[in-house]
Amino acid sequence: MNYYVNVFKNFLPLNAEILELPEPQAIPAVIIADIDGDRLEEIIGAYRHEEQNYLLILKNNHEQWLPLIHLQGNGYGISNLMAAPMTDSWINTLIVGWQIGSIWSQLDMFQWTNSGFVRLPTNDLVYSKLEVEDMPGPYGQDGQYEMAVWTHDTGEAFKVEVYRFNHSGLVLAKEVYPYYFKKVEDYYERLLQSNDFSYYWYYLADAQNKAGDLEQSLSSIDKDLSFSSPYPSREMLLDKRQLILNRLQDTNSDGQVIIGHTRGDVTGDGLMDTIYLTGDKTEGSPFWQNITLNILYEKDNIIERISLKQNAGYNPTLFLGDFTGDHIEDILIVIDTGGSGGTIYAYIFAYSEGNMRQVFDVEEYNERSEYEVNYQNQFKVTVRSSNPKKRYTLDLLYKGEEYLSEIYNEDGTLKEPIEGWVDPVSGLYPIDFERDGTYELLAYQEIAGRYHADALGYVQNVLSWNGNEFTTERQNVSIIGEDLSSI
Numbered sequence: 001m002n003y004y005v006n007v008f009k010n011f012l013p014l015n016a017e018i019l020e021l022p023e024p025q026a027i028p029a030v031i032i033a034d035i036d037g038d039r040l041e042e043i044i045g046a047y048r049h050e051e052q053n054y055l056l057i058l059k060n061n062h063e064q065w066l067p068l069i070h071l072q073g074n075g076y077g078i079s080n081l082m083a084a085p086m087t088d089s090w091i092n093t094l095i096v097g098w099q100i101g102s103i104w105s106q107l108d109m110f111q112w113t114n115s116g117f118v119r120l121p122t123n124d125l126v127y128s129k130l131e132v133e134d135m136p137g138p139y140g141q142d143g144q145y146e147m148a149v150w151t152h153d154t155g156e157a158f159k160v161e162v163y164r165f166n167h168s169g170l171v172l173a174k175e176v177y178p179y180y181f182k183k184v185e186d187y188y189e190r191l192l193q194s195n196d197f198s199y200y201w202y203y204l205a206d207a208q209n210k211a212g213d214l215e216q217s218l219s220s221i222d223k224d225l226s227f228s229s230p231y232p233s234r235e236m237l238l239d240k241r242q243l244i245l246n247r248l249q250d251t252n253s254d255g256q257v258i259i260g261h262t263r264g265d266v267t268g269d270g271l272m273d274t275i276y277l278t279g280d281k282t283e284g285s286p287f288w289q290n291i292t293l294n295i296l297y298e299k300d301n302i303i304e305r306i307s308l309k310q311n312a313g314y315n316p317t318l319f320l321g322d323f324t325g326d327h328i329e330d331i332l333i334v335i336d337t338g339g340s341g342g343t344i345y346a347y348i349f350a351y352s353e354g355n356m357r358q359v360f361d362v363e364e365y366n367e368r369s370e371y372e373v374n375y376q377n378q379f380k381v382t383v384r385s386s387n388p389k390k391r392y393t394l395d396l397l398y399k400g401e402e403y404l405s406e407i408y409n410e411d412g413t414l415k416e417p418i419e420g421w422v423d424p425v426s427g428l429y430p431i432d433f434e435r436d437g438t439y440e441l442l443a444y445q446e447i448a449g450r451y452h453a454d455a456l457g458y459v460q461n462v463l464s465w466n467g468n469e470f471t472t473e474r475q476n477v478s479i480i481g482e483d484l485s486s487i
Contacts (some may be wrong), residue, residue: 001030004030004032004043005018005028005030005045007043007058007065008028008030008043008045008056008058011056011058011065011067012047012049012056013049015049015050016047016048016049017047017048017049018030018045018046018047019046019047019048019053019077019078020077020078021078021079021080021081022077022079023079028045029045029046029047029078029081030043030044030045030046030081031043031044031045031081031082031083032044033083033092033094034083034092035057035083035091035092035093035094035110035112036059036068036091036112037089037090037091037092037112040059040060041060042057042058042059042060042068043057043058043065044056044057044058044081044083044094045058045081046073046078046081046096048076048077052072052073053072053073053074053075053076053077053078053098054070054071054072054073055070055071055072055073055094055096055110056069056070056071057069057071057117069116069117071110071117073096073098073108074098074100074106074108075098075099075100075105075106076099076100077098077099078096078097078098078099079097079098079099079105079130080095080096080097080105080130081095081096081097082095082132083095084132084133084134084145085143085144085145086109086111086120086132086144086145086147086164086165087111087120087144087165088144088166089111089113090143090144091111091112093109093110093111093120093165094109094110094111094117095107095108095109095130095132095147096108096109096110097127097130100126103128103152104126104127104128104152105126105127105128105130106124106125106126107122107125107126107127107130107149108122109122109165120165120169121169121170122169122170123169123170125149125170126151127149127150127151128150128151128152128158129149129150129158130147130148130149130150131147131148131150132145132146132147132148133145133146133148134146135162135173135176135179135180136176136179137175137176137179138175144164144165145164146162146163146164146173146176146180147162147163147164147170148160148161148162148180149161149162149163153199153203154199155195155197155199155200156191156195156200157188157197157199157200157202157203158203159203159206160181160184160203160206160207162176162177162180162181164176174210177210177211177212178211178212181207181208181210181211182211184203184207184210184211185204185207185208185211185213187207188200188203188204188207189204192204197231198224198227198229198230198231199231199232201220201221201223201224201227201231202220202221202224202230202231202232202237204220205217205218205220205221205224205240208220209240209244209247214244214247214248215248215274215276215294215296215303216296216301217244218241218244218245218248218261218274218296219263219272219273219274219296219298221237221240221241221244222241222263222272222274223272223298224237225237225238225241226272245258245261256278256279256280256290256292257278257279257280257281258276258277258278259276259277259278259279259288259291259316260276260277260316260317260318261274261275261276261277261318262274262275262276262318262320263275264320264329265328265329266295266320266328266329266330266331266351266356267297267299267328267351268326268327268328268351269298269299271298271299272298273295273296273297273298274295274296274298275293275294275295275296275318275320275331276294276296276318277291277292277293277294277316277318277333278291278292278294279291279292279311279316286314286315287312287313287314287338288312288313288314288316288335289311289312290311290312291308291311291312291313291316291335292305292306292307292308292311293305293306293307293308293331293333293349294306295331295356304356306349306356308333308335308345308347309345309347309361309363310335310337310345310363312335313335313336313337313338313344313345314335314336314337314338315335315336316333316334316335317333317334317335318331318332318333319331319332319334319430320332321430321432321439322437322438322439323348323350323359323360323430323438323439323440323441323465323470324350324359324438324465325438325465326350327437328350328351330348330349330350330351330359331348331349331350331356332346332347332348332428332430333345333346333347333348333349334346334428341423341424341426341446341448341452342423342426342446343423343424343425343426344362344425344426344427344428345362345363346360346361346362346425346428347360347361347362348360348470359465359469359470360441360469360470362424362425362428362443363424365425365443365463365470366424366425368387369385369386369387369422369445369461370385370386370387371383371384371385371386371421371422371445371447371459372384372419373419373420373421373422373447373448373449373456374417374418374419374420375407375414375417375418375419375420375449376393376414377408377412377413377414378412378413379395379396379397379404379408379412380393380394380395380396381393381394381396381420381447381449381456382394383422383447383459383477385459385475387472388472388475390475392477394447394456394457394477394479396456398479398481398482407450418449418450420447420448420449420450420454420456421447421448422445422446422447422448422459423445423446423447423448423452424445425443425444425445426444426445426446427442427443427444428441428442428443428444429441429442429444430442433462438464438465440462440463440464440473441462441463441464441470442460442461442462442463443460443461443462443463444458444459444460445458445459445460445461446458447459447477455480456479456480457477457478457479457480458477458478459475459476459477460475460476460477460478461474461475462474462475
């Protein structure tokens, strides 16, 4: 390289100085490249003379170097000088960054044409760092180079965009985003290991979004929102979060829609994980199918998808709370079945020994809970519970004469034996009865008489975790009161 630098010096005006490229270490701003498409390399260099920057291109003609063209530049120094095929002519474009500030450079691009060198439009782009390479898109590399532009914001944060050149100038090269913004993700993840600043989370979210890691981007935005003064503003972040949610609904790999999401530490590692439900929505109906639990673990940036045993229904909801008493949030999912009894599917998942496992299934609970409902003489109904073993007696006098006359003789004896039943669980509610940070479950089951609409009351079970399973801590029966408004 020293040979070419010395050749270049021989063509400089008196008192002119070769400019130096600052990175990775100060070196003369002289390169060799074929920039006119004749497969012979030219010498391209930058120098300063009388307070003005210039580019000089030397061409070898029969073993003799001769000046090809002088080009005037801007600024007081130079930050980048390179040649790469940026246009579809496949002839190298001369790319120059003129130093106009301590961390600012102005982009300049020159292209050889049949009419000689022309300056390409750059929209007066000012940047802080520049990377140029043939970035692979969905079908690999295509030979036309792209340009990654890093523009300083605050601290060590940069706004990053990737461009390619077409007939109208520089345009966003979105087809290579998944490739390049993985690098940007790595940059901000390394920064966040020692600098937990909201603006790094914002730019990490931006990189993840552009790389197609939408769930991770959503998690990073929520992390940014957890700061007292999120960057750049709470309103902008909420707007960006909604846009990402819309993209997730449109581009979910299984064609599924995000039903709802929340955040919490479900592993006990002190980091906020993202938990969300996805499913297939039925056109023109509130019915969901293929409902799936998704957990984006913040620590490892890994998504776990858990299929539910019963994965179709209405109004799927998420709730996070500590049900097992280990001071780690567990995941409660409730889905309305849409059946005549208003019953539900419900599951609780808890993290234990490095894995997320199911610790409660309401259908298994229903199978263990057996009841007998029998009408008795003298306007009574007995409800027997097998687990726990209890009996309750309900007085039916409040039902009124018309109801009772259909069932009882005038002396209060039954006209015929009648058995009712207790429905499966129709409501499951997390309540911290002890106010100790650990939730119990309040389960409602309707007591039906002759038919579903003949509701006699509710069995209420308070379920708590015993270390292995949820068991009934206490049980009672509530009845429907007599309507006094017409009396």
